[in-house]
Amino acid sequence: MSRLIGYFARGCLAIIPLAATVYVLWWVVSTIDSLIGVTIPGLGLLTALGLITLVGFLVSNVIGRRVYGLFNRLMERVPLVKLLYTSLRDLIETVVGEKKQLGQPVSVRLSLGSESRILGLLTREDLSPLGLPHHVAVYLPQAYNIGGQVIAVHRDQIEPVDVASSEMLTFMMSGGAAGFAHAPRP
Numbered sequence: 001m002s003r004l005i006g007y008f009a010r011g012c013l014a015i016i017p018l019a020a021t022v023y024v025l026w027w028v029v030s031t032i033d034s035l036i037g038v039t040i041p042g043l044g045l046l047t048a049l050g051l052i053t054l055v056g057f058l059v060s061n062v063i064g065r066r067v068y069g070l071f072n073r074l075m076e077r078v079p080l081v082k083l084l085y086t087s088l089r090d091l092i093e094t095v096v097g098e099k100k101q102l103g104q105p106v107s108v109r110l111s112l113g114s115e116s117r118i119l120g121l122l123t124r125e126d127l128s129p130l131g132l133p134h135h136v137a138v139y140l141p142q143a144y145n146i147g148g149q150v151i152a153v154h155r156d157q158i159e160p161v162d163v164a165s166s167e168m169l170t171f172m173m174s175g176g177a178a179g180f181a182h183a184p185r186p
Contacts, residue, residue: 143175
């Protein structure tokens with residue numbers, strides 16, 4: 001009986017991520033199709049991808065960048081919209097934008113005598129404007145969640161980790177279960 005339960009559990013581990021992915025993709029395509037009012041499955045998604053690519057092309061030239069800059073300044077003036085719009089814009093710019101600034105992977109010593117560490121991404125090397133000289137900001141993403149904490153730690157408590165930022169982020173977001181195609185370099 002325990003062997004059957006084990007097979008069932010492994011089957012769930014194989015099927016649930018696949019089924020969830022297929023369902024989300026189906027839901028996105030269906031929603032876009034119904035919003036646009038098309039009856040050919042997937043045509044709405046293709047239309048949306050084409051429009052997004054067209055907007056990307058338009059904001060890549062001088063006039064488009066100016067219009068986009070004006071739009072950004074307008075969005076930054078509306079109180080509630082500012083919070084949501086700028087947060088999402090900055091997050092997307094950090095992950096897939098031209099700068100791709102995920103931060104330097106670091107390990108943070110919990111206390112000076114401890115060997116225990118927290119893994120994170122160094123996001124700012126100077127917190128003097130906050131009255132915290134000799135401190136740095138480290139982002140600690142939460143596993144399986146879009147969220148995390150920013151902590152201020154003394155720069156003596158951090159050590160760089162020699163892996164790509166994207167691999168470290170994958171490792172942390174998966175709860176330590178994924179990432180590191182190659183073993184971290186010592």
